[in-house]
Amino acid sequence: MSTQHLRNLSPGADLRTPRPLLSPAAELGRSVRGTPLDRVEPRASRGARAELTGWTSYDPRFASDVLSGLSQPRKSIPPTWLYDQRGSQLFEAITELPEYYATRSEISLLRSCAGAIAARIGPDATVIEIGSGSSRKTPLLLGAVQRPYAYVPVDISGAFLMHSAALLRGRFPDLRIMPVVADFMRPVQLPHALRFAPASGRRLVFFPGSTIGNLEPDEAAACLARLGALCGPNGMIVLGVDENRDEETLLPAYNDAAGVTAAFDLNLLERINRELGGTFDVGAFRHEARYDRERHRIEMHLVSVREQSAEVLGRSFAFAQGETIHTENSYKFDRAAIDSIAKQAKLQRVADWREDRGRFAVHLLAPCA
Ligand code: AVJ
Secondary structure (H helix, E strand, C coil): CCCCHHHHHHCCCCCCCCCCCHHHHHHHCHHHHHHHHHHHHCCCCCCCCCCCHHHHHCHHHHHHHHHHHHHCCCCCCHHHHHHCCEEEEHHHHHHHCCCCCCHHHHHHHHHHHHHHHHHHHHCEEEEEECCCCCCCHHHHHHCCCCCEEEEEEEEECHCCCCCCHHHHHHHHHCCEEEEEECCCCCCCCCHHHHHCCCCCCCEEEEECCCHHCCCCHHHHHHHHHHHHHHHHCCCEEEEEECCCHHHHHHHHHHHCCCHHHHHHHHHHHHHHHHHHHCCHHHHHEEEEEECCCCCEEEEEEEEEEECCCEEEEEEEEEECCCCEEEEEEECCCCCCHHHHHHCCCEEEEEHHHCCCCEEEEEEEEEEEE
């Protein structure tokens, strides 16, 4: 709807004049014309009926990460922000790509080791899943645990989290499901109701998908230390890790032929446009995956195909041709790397399993006594 159109609807109204703060109820009852919605008659002839089309809001942490990340000499935005609802859906599509072996490897690995993990954790356990996304791997663990007490999926995308939790409820109708919307990069506040869990039930923190690879090794150690605190001294952590260091299979996994990974990466710019008043010309950026052999990590970049500038929340950012925004690292931590990270986090390995010619591993970790 153009501004001119709105002016026609409310003659004389200055849209820039701040309106007085109203109670939310009064605000909802207002239409564009300043008449209560229930008194607005549809004016089909002019197509001028005011509509409620949904709401817009932005996460101030998203705003500050984007503004500060784009202000650096080497522009970067943390991968956390790739996962709005659309990004979560695109990531789900990635997990089904022929090139993206990690999810399939992990699922088949979990099928073979879930029984052993369940035996070690015992009955009445609470399963807490970090970055639960679609919760597709969850039934493999939950189905093996004897009388699971509760399932606590933790994810940053609230809409996606609730959708996945609802689907899981169909499969485990008697299980308490207590979703938590949170960024696991910060301390996670568990639901209050977990206080009523039986004292004998232990906590199993499930951190699958090699999500830990998004973190620098020192951040990964700090994150695992927080997860160790979350599971408590009797609890355990199930950690899924992509160990593949073979470029021939890695590069296609992060730059698939169908372009789904590119869409996932570019959705970050679309999200900035949607939520932060961004003016990115998304077509003038392209996705690139690189492998850093020294650090054993995949990097995702959005490359500016020409010299250009874009605004975010009213601030302008200039891009040279070929300049990039670094949007993700995906470290490929091998057994030795996990050893040193776990040690820093005061965790010890209880067991580990491997699949797919050693490409993918599951580690069972527990806090050191
Ligand atoms: C969800 C972080 C594990 O690094 O493989 C997939 C994200 N990025 N394709 C990964 C991702 C591009 C994924 N993690």
